[in-house]
Amino acid sequence: MVVAQIILLNLLWFASVLGAANALLLPAILSLFLLLAVVFVYQGFDRKDCKVILISLLCGLLIDGFLNSTGWLVYAAQMHDLRYLPPFWIMMLWLGFAATIRTGMNWMLKSPALGAVFMLIGAPLSYYSASRLGAVELLQPWPVMITIGLTWLVYFLILTQIHNQPEGRDVLV
Numbered sequence: 001m002v003v004a005q006i007i008l009l010n011l012l013w014f015a016s017v018l019g020a021a022n023a024l025l026l027p028a029i030l031s032l033f034l035l036l037a038v039v040f041v042y043q044g045f046d047r048k049d050c051k052v053i054l055i056s057l058l059c060g061l062l063i064d065g066f067l068n069s070t071g072w073l074v075y076a077a078q079m080h081d082l083r084y085l086p087p088f089w090i091m092m093l094w095l096g097f098a099a100t101i102r103t104g105m106n107w108m109l110k111s112p113a114l115g116a117v118f119m120l121i122g123a124p125l126s127y128y129s130a131s132r133l134g135a136v137e138l139l140q141p142w143p144v145m146i147t148i149g150l151t152w153l154v155y156f157l158i159l160t161q162i163h164n165q166p167e168g169r170d171v172l173v
Contacts, residue, residue: 001042005104008035012096013126016089020077021134025089032092039099051162053098059158060086060094063151072140072147073127089135101159108156109163115156123152 012035016028043049064086067073075087101109108115124145131138138144 005100009100017130017135020089043103056094056098059155072144074137076135119152119156120149124148
């Protein structure tokens with residue numbers, strides 16, 4: 001089931017990115033619902049999942065909202081005029097990633113050093129790939145890539161803290 005979650009997360013990424021590049025939101029929405037159904041049927045939904053999802057959505061709003069408002073990048077399929085808010089499709093990616101962290105992405109939490117390196121390199125490469133597919137335009141590539149790498153590293157450290165917290169103790173939420 002872990003492999004299925006990773007495949008579905010990648011399907012969500014492609015549906016969101018290619019959908020944004022071509023002004024199609026429905027494939028991403030369907031992919032997200034399929035991913036969430038598989039994840040929550042397989043692993044259930046507990047308090048830690050709720051924390052991870054809420055914090056991930058907040059981080060997505062802050063990180064992508066900041067990048068959007070600075071003008072360092074321009075998202076395709078924005079669907080609103082509020083420069084401080086990221087587009088809906090990118091928030092679906094944050095939600096999908098957060099939902100898969102406990103099982104599909106658990107390897108990163110078990111090896112925090114490897115997970116940190118993956119975030120520092122993988123997150124900027126994901127945005128760069130999205131730019132090559134037309135979903136986002138990187139107007140200031142180096143500041144964007146450095147900001148994405150560092151903010152996703154901090155995001156990962158927060159997720160690791162939540163994951164490693166014993167049950168019954170509230171850390172961040």
